[in-house]
Amino acid sequence: MTTSTEAIELSIVMPCLNEAETLAVCIDKAQGYLRRSGVVGEVVVADNGSTDGSQEIARAHGARVVDIPVKGYGAALMGGIEAARGDYVIMGDADDSYDFSNLDPFVGRLRAGDQLVMGNRFQGGIAEGAMPPLHKYLGNPVLSWIGRVLFRSPIGDFHCGLRGFNRQAILNLHLQTTGMEFASEVVVKSTLGGLRVSEVPTTLEKDGRSRPPHLRSWRDGWRHLRFLLIFSPRWLFLIPGAVAFLLGFFGTLVLAFGPIVIGDVGMSEITQTYLAALAVVGYQAIVLGILTKIYAQHEGFNIPRSRSFDRLERRISLESGALAGLGLFVVGLVIAIVQFSIWAGTGFGPLDQSSAIRVAILSALFMMLGAQTIMAGMFLGALKVGLRRN
Template sequence: MSISQEGQRVSSEAGETVHPSTPVTPTPLQQPQVSTDPALSDPVVTLVMPTMNEADGIADCIASATTAFEALGVPGEILVSDSSTDATPDIARALGARVVTPDRRGYGYAYRYAFRHARGEYVVIGDADTTYDFTEIPRLLTALQREDADMVLGSRFDGEILPGAMPPLHQYLGNPGLTAVLNLLYRSDVSDAHSGFRILRRDALEQLDLRSEGMEFASEMIMEATAKGLHIVEVPITYHVRRGEATLASFPDGWRHVRFMLVNAPGALFSTPGTVSAALGIAVVALGLTGVTPSLATVLLGSFLLLGGVHLVGMAFVVRATGRPIRAPNGPVMHWLGRLFTVERGLVVGATLAAVGVVPTLGLLSAPATLSAAGLVGLTLLALGGYVASVSLFVAALERR
């Protein structure tokens, strides 16, 4: 898909040129919930800005975006998703922007609400506090088309962060640390996962199942895009000093990002450590039982590792059955167990483990003053059997919902 200097759309699929004045019917997902001005030419690029009391910077942002549209030679629209109590929406309307008012607050929700009203073939997102220079939009759009990408991030860390633009805690610890965690858990490869300046193809945006309402929206977009196999590239940008009062709460918002990344990667949170713990537990129990003299302490340690590991793997099954995590637990072990699992097999395995554990456990009851390694193994097998059977029934019940 390319844009000519005459402001025409060229469809690579149909091979035909459609002038901006030709009406385009939005898909049901993107159907605007408010009427649009029919006098406006159908925009090629939509810039979406969420605002909450950004009267100090909104005019400059609109001016720089207008300059970018003129440089591209295409019709564009500026869509402000506003929750302000100051003059921000009045300034935006006076300068030609469309203003929509979300029915509830939240950084992520403001974007999601605005996306339903966006009409452009390409959607740019950016903050309205002058930290991003929207005259750089053509560079992002050029990279999107040249690399045949689905999303282009404006990378502050590959570009330049002007003095005073970002607190040292965010620049040297917060943003790099959160980006590293996201790259590790979701196998993405970006330098600035939390940059607020991005451009996406409209069809790529419609593939993302975006649900978050807060600041974790920035992470969710990358996580979703990576999980869906979308092509992401980065372009260096300059990050400027903001105008107006900052609204970011460093530690609460940082924790929201971390929590969101963890709960949407149950493989890394549950199944992988669970598998490792269970395998290690079996090895430690075997070591404690096969020595010249059985080691009660070693068997006890192995039992804890085994029980904890199986519990975590069970939790991964529960999460997969109850929710729709962005990165589902589909590693080799989970894939193998998922193919074999039925509620009947789970009950049989659970009953078998419990039955094997009954005899050594009865030995403990006959000599309650003595705790043997064999008796401890029996207790472990009883616990495992009960857990496997109960989780099997629980997951089966959840999957029927």
């Protein structure tokens, strides 16, 4: 509890959208924790447009209500965090699934200097029926594993709704998402931003609502996965693109010299056509991944950096891209000219169809890669145009 003259150490923020059934008990638990622990704090309810009287319930139980007009879980939380007055914030859902009466582990880690303290429900315990099997055995473990792999995060439960953090450190991350993927954005940007991140065991009880939760398993799971992949262009574009390009390019090149038979499987111009298409798609993915990362860094997004990529960025430009693309295009054009000359030497008579098609595919591949490289270089030049920013 606080007085008007006391500096607030902790703000307990609860997002709320029609939580009249459980909001009061959550606030009472949080207020009880503040009284028992002696922590100078407040309870903030970030209301996202409730129509069931949640606002009045919150005020009646001593919470400060902040109205958030922008819809979404992330929007409500960011509005609450911005309105909070404490040095630290602990956020948690207002459905009575998290224990607001036992926040000492979070406060202790925050006072020790950690800037993000995540709850881990798998370590603390999940009550029977508190988490759907789809979330418990597939959704949360898989998405958390992907997050740990892509961003080298130490967090084992990316989507725990009970977490604490240094308010200013989180505001400095300039979080943007408004939906459920906000949970992933906090962890990813905190990790990439070099914040001190830790986790503590916490429990999850079956929520006290009679209505279904706002969470939609497949829709919100996809939004989390999409965020993780887009924020890591290396894994979304560069690595899959490189595999596809190398397989497609060298397969096309080898088949240009003649059919290949492996066991009972024969590969010729039809296989070569598909491999050339694979090479083009893979190359486009590589180019898009590079341009995406350059754009993100140019705009100041906090994404993973590497020395090798920084060196690559310094070396590539509109001019170097145009020259490399022109070189690839000329190689394809020379192959086409040689093929045309051979045809002309026969008096434009019939050619061996299989051989001619294989050479034409190789020629077309080089010219397409060259054109793509030239256009990518032009786009890169546009990205690097210096602009005065307000």
